[in-house]
Amino acid sequence: MGLFTTKKTADYTIIIGCGRLGANLANTLSDGGGNVLIMDKDKDAFRKLSPSFGGLAVVGDGTDFDALQDAQIGKASVVVVVTNNDNANVMIAQLAREVFKVKRVIARLYDPEREYIYHEFGIDTICPAVLSAKEIDKILSKTNEAAGTGMAVSACEVEAK
Amino acid sequence: MKKIVLLVGGRSKTKSLAMSLLKRGYQVTAINDTYEDCLKLAEIDKLTVINGDGTKPFVLEDASAGSADIAIALTSKDEDNLVICELCKKRFSVGKTVALVSDPKKTDFFYKMGIDSVVCAISAVTSIIEQQAFVEEMANIVPIGEGRVQIAEVPVYGNAPVVGKKLWEINLPKEVIIGCILRGDTTMIPRGDTRILAGDMLVLISGNGQEIAAIKELTGR
Numbered sequence: 004m005g006l007f008t009t010k011k012t013a014d015y016t017i018i019i020g021c022g023r024l025g026a027n028l029a030n031t032l033s034d035g036g037g038n039v040l041i042m043d044k045d046k047d048a049f050r051k052l053s054p055s056f057g058g059l060a061v062v063g064d065g066t067d068f069d070a071l072q073d074a075q076i077g078k079a080s081v082v083v084v085v086t087n088n089d090n091a092n093v094m095i096a097q098l099a100r101e102v103f104k105v106k107r108v109i110a111r112l113y114d115p116e117r118e119y120i121y122h123e124f125g126i127d128t129i130c131p132a133v134l135s136a137k138e139i140d141k142i143l144s145k146t147n148e149a150a151g152t153g154m155a156v157s158a159c160e161v162e163a164k
Numbered sequence: 165m166k167k168i169v170l171l172v173g174g175r176s177k178t179k180s181l182a183m184s185l186l187k188r189g190y191q192v193t194a195i196n197d198t199y200e201d202c203l204k205l206a207e208i209d210k211l212t213v214i215n216g217d218g219t220k221p222f223v224l225e226d227a228s229a230g231s232a233d234i235a236i237a238l239t240s241k242d243e244d245n246l247v248i249c250e251l252c253k254k255r256f257s258v259g260k261t262v263a264l265v266s267d268p269k270k271t272d273f274f275y276k277m278g279i280d281s282v283v284c285a286i287s288a289v290t291s292i293i294e295q296q297a298f299v300e301e302m303a304n305i306v307p308i309g310e311g312r313v314q315i316a317e318v319p320v321y322g323n324a325p326v327v328g329k330k331l332w333e334i335n336l337p338k339e340v341i342i343g344c345i346l347r348g349d350t351t352m353i354p355r356g357d358t359r360i361l362a363g364d365m366l367v368l369i370s371g372n373g374q375e376i377a378a379i380k381e382l383t384g385r
Contacts, residue, residue, distance in 0.1 A: 066243055068269045090219050093250075094243035102273055116221045120250050 014038060017079045019065035019095055020086035024111065026051035028083060033058045040074050065095045068102075076103045084110040089117060096126045166191045170232040170258070172218035172248045173239030175201045177264075181236070182211050193227050219247045221255055229256040236262040242270055249279045305375065314375045315343075315367065318382055322362040325384040332356040340370040340378040 014037055018025045021043035029041045030053045039058030042065055043049065049060045063070035065086060076082065082099040084092045089112055096110040101124065109127045112118060121128045169185055171178045171194045182192050182205065192211055195218040196202050202215040216223035218239070229235065235252035237245035242265050249261040262281040263274055274282040292305070304317040320327060326334050331342060331354055345352050346365035352358070360366070368378055 067267070088243070090241070090243040090247045094246050097246075097277060098273060101276055114220065117219075117247065117251070120247070120254065123254065 015075075015079050016040070016081045016083065017042065017074055017076060018083045018085065019043075020084065020092075020111075021045075021048035021051060021060070022085060022087055023051065025083070025085045028085070029058060030056055040079075042070065042074060066091055066098075068098075071095075071098065071103065076105060079103075079105055081105070081107045081109065084108065089113050093117065093120060096121065097124055100124050100126055167233045168193070168231055170195070170224075170227060170229055170235040170252070172235065172237045173197070173244065174264075175204065177238050179205060179208065181238075182208055186210055193232070195223060195227050219244050219251070221251055224248075224251055224256060229258060232256070232258050234258070234260045234262065236264075238264050240266065242267055246274060246277060246279070249274075250277065253278055312371060314370050314373070316370065316375045316379065318366045318368055318379055320360055320362060320364045320366060320382065323384070324362070324382060326360050326382050327362045328359060330357050330359050334360075334381065336381060337370070337374040337377050339372050339374045340368055343367050343369045 016032055016037055016039050018029050018032075018039065018041045021029070021041050025041060025043070026048075029039050032039045033056050034053075037058075039056075040061060041049070041052070041058060042061045042063050044062070044064050046062045052060060061070075061074060063073065065071065065084070076099060079099075082096070082105045084095045084099070086092055086095070092110045092112060096108050099105040100108045107127070108125075109129065110121060112121070112128045112130050113132065115130045115133050118128050118130065166189065168191045171182060171192060173196060174181075175196070175198075178194050178196070182194055185192050186208070193214065194202075194205050194211055195214045195216060196205060197215070197217045199215055202213050205211060206213045212227075214223065214227045216226065218224060218227075218237070229252055232252070235249065235256075235258045237248040239245055239248070245263040245265065249263045252258040253261050260280045261278075262283065263279045265271055265274055265282055265284050266286060268284045268287040271282045271284050271287070291307075291311075306315045307313070308315060336342070342354055344367035345354050345358065345360070346367070347361065347363070366382065368375060370378055
C-alpha cells in the first residue's frame with residue numbers, strides 16, 4: 004500500500020503569519036500530510052515550527068504582490084491569514100480573494116468590529132476574543148451548575164438532618 | 165451647506181491639505197493616532213482634531229464620519245488606508261473616499277475594492293521626475309482626469325524651430341492643442357493664424373501622453 008498511495012496534490016494551504024496560531028496550524032496540517040507553505044516577514048518566527056514540519060517556510064511580506072505570486076497563491080485551495088495586524092489581515096485576505104481568486108480564505112481578526120468588511124467579500128473570520136468569551140462562558144455555566152447542584156445537595160443534607 | 169472632509173493619519177500632508185481645504189471653505193476633521201501630531205495639527209485654526217486610530221470604527225464614529233462628504237486616508241500603511249476607506253464607505257456611507265498608496269502595484273486593487281480615488285505618491289513623483297529629466301524646457305506639467313489629460317506649460321526660446329510660425333504650420337500630434345499663449349503680461353487664446361514668438365509661454369492641453377512628442381516638436385529637442 005505504502006508505495007502506491009497517491010497524495011492529494013490539489014490540496015495546498017498557504018498560511019500567512021507564523022505566530023503561535025500560524026505555526027501550530029502549519030505543524031498540524033503538515034503532520035496530517037497536507038502541502039503547506041507558511042510565510043512571515045521575520046525569519047526568526049519560523050523557530051516556532053516543529054522539527055518535523057515538512058512544508059515550505061518562506062520569508063516575505065504577505066501584503067506584497069510579488070511575495071504572494073512567488074508563493075503561487077493562485078494554486079492554493081485555502082489561504083489562512085493570521086498575522087498579528089488586523090488591517091494587514093484585511094488587505095491580504097481581500098488580495099487573496101479578489102485578485103488571486105482563492106476559493107477559501109480564512110482570516111483571524113482581533114477586533115470583531117471590523118468583521119463585516121470580510122463578510123461582504125465571502126471571507127471567513129475567526130475572532131479570538133469572541134471565541135474565548137464563549138468558552139469562558141461555557142466553563143462558567145458548567146461550574147455554576149456544579150455549584151448549584153452542590154448547594155442543592157447540601158441543602159438536602161441540611162433538611163435530612 | 166459646507167462640505168465636510170475627514171482626513172485620517174499623516175502629519176505634514178494632513179497639515180498642508182487641511183490648511184488649503186479650510187481656506188477653500190470646507191469643514192475639516194483630522195484623525196491621528198499620535199498625540200504629538202495631534203497637538204501640531206490642533207494649532208491650525210478651525211480644524212477639529214481627534215486623537216485615535218482611524219481604522220477603528222468607534223474612532224470614526226467619534227469623528228462623525230457618517231456626516232462626512234469626503235474621506236481621505238493618508239497614513240503611511242497601505243493596509244490601514246484600505247481599511248479606513250472601506251469602513252468609511254460601507255459603514256458610514258461616505259460619498260467619496262480617497263486613499264494614498266505607497267505600492268504602485270496596489271492601485272488597481274484599491275479601485276477594485278471600491279475606493280473612489282487612489283493616489284500613488286511614488287508613481288506621481290516618478291512621472292514628474294521623468295518628465296523633468298527628459299524635457300528640460302518644460303516648466304510644468306499638471307495631470308488631470310486621473311492622468312489621462314495633461315496641461316503643460318512650455319516656454320519658447322529664440323532658437324526653437326516654431327518661432328515665427330503660424331499655429332497651422334506646426335505639425336503637432338492630433339491630440340494636442342495650444343490652448344493659450346502667455347506673451348509678456350497678456351494672455352491670448354490663439355487661432356490657426358496666430359504667430360508664435362520667442363519668449364512666448366505656451367499652454368498645451370494633451371491627451372494620451374502625447375505631450376512629450378508635442379514638446380519635442382515645439383522646442384526642437
